[in-house]
Amino acid sequence: MSIPAIPLNTGASIPQVGLGTWPLDDAQAADAVAAGIEVGYRHIDTATKYGNEAGVGDGIRRSGVPREELFVTTKLDGTFQGDDRAIDGLRAALERLGADYVDLLLIHWPLPQRDEYVSTWRTFEKLHADGLARAIGVSNFKPAHLDRLIAETSVVPAVNQIQISPAITRLEQRACDDTHGIVTQSWSPLGGGSGVRSLLAEPVIVAVAERLGRTPAQVVLRWHVQQGLVVIPKSSDPARLAENLDLFSFELSTDDMAALTTLDEGPDAGVDSDRSGH
Template identity: 55%
Template sequence: MQNVTLNNGVVMPQLGFGVWQVPDDEAQTAVTTALQAGYRSIDTARIYDNEAGVGRAIAAAGLPREELFVTTKLWNSDQGHDATLRAFDAGLDRLGLDHVDLYLMHWPMPGVGKYVETWQAMEKIYADGRARAIGVSNFTVETLTRLIGETGVVPAVNQIELHPYLAQNGLRAFHDEHGIATEDWSPLGQGKGLLDDPALKPIAGKHGRTAAQVVLRWHLQLGNIVIPKSVTPSRIEENIDVFGFELDAADMRAIGELDNGTRFGPDPETFAAGA
């Protein structure tokens, strides 16, 4: 496993396990399988409604807490200073933990206008040692600029939709300039045709790998953090088996040329669910 050092010195695994759309009663089994396969970073969120299942898997695994990296996220309807503090406490209770390693604001919700005060509450959570790092998700250059400008605190991570069809080059450049780690959600394009793209087949064949492994390797070689999700044991194992080969410059260029701006999830500039 490779690691990324965040801007506050905290070390985070570069490849993690996501549990979006995994029902709570299936989350324990999926996370247990992932931990057995070697994953040590687990990404959940309040809106996924599976924090309790994730927590049960962590408790049952018996691994030292310091070996695990647990991320959860604040949902939109809990934005606001005091509401954020209450929501964080409730999330810890569901997870059965005394701290998380990374706490993210799930969406900026610019139309609601509470993300700055929400961030200030997250700063308190961080200062109190209950989150080892704090960051955001689905923020744009505009919302990041305002957040940093008004608080002076740079997020450790911005978790965004990113895959070969949506490479986010401009936003990644902003992240690099400000020391923000890029974390990629829906890295395999949510199974909506990306892995069947004909450009991936010869690259996969050349390396004796699947298209999914090639795409995950592309994410890693960009320097991004990536969190593939699956409930299928064979795919969970396949997705972590991406450290034994390397894409060459021609491979990286061919995959990069697939970028066409396609989003499979909501646009953060307009998304306002939970307001």
């Protein structure tokens, strides 16, 4: 199936649906990535913190799909914040992936208490200029973090990957991203996990799914893509992998979209990136 792509500020584009790999280990990630690519995924998301980059690389090689046909993201965590620390961090990640470059490199968390995300970004700019990261971006950055980053550096992030679901809509952060031409990407798009309940049993979602003949997960993921968000659901089940990719043969009505948004728990829901120690 054909997956739409969202333009990035680099001139490249990012497939709108990707495969998340947390919290899979190397063996699980290899199986999930190979299976995901077989059913049509071309966008794979990992991170050094996940401990599965080697497995992701193995899955890519097992798929037989040429590397240049895939979009691979990794993230560097706080260990690699500060002047030039990300250089060794990315080189090690590339070695684990068995790759010469990543399509997108993200700062995993701003960690503002350390006050190193600006110097880290300048290192990312070097990695981008050297071709080791085709695009660079951030994860879990609030508007204040982005405003400072853009004011003090030369390259505007291509992507901001943040926690978004119908229960955590992050409208202010998304508006800031839009203002700067930054693509917003949703992690934990189905809810559950850090700081929010799972959404798949919510009556409003179940009702929409039953009326449309879709799964609750498909309805929630469609809510994301219909707003122009990039979404990275995670699964290791082959049937669910295919279901999560099948989002473009149906639409939610205006009323459906509004009904899902009534689940919003407010601006304080979810992970607070100012306090996260990840």
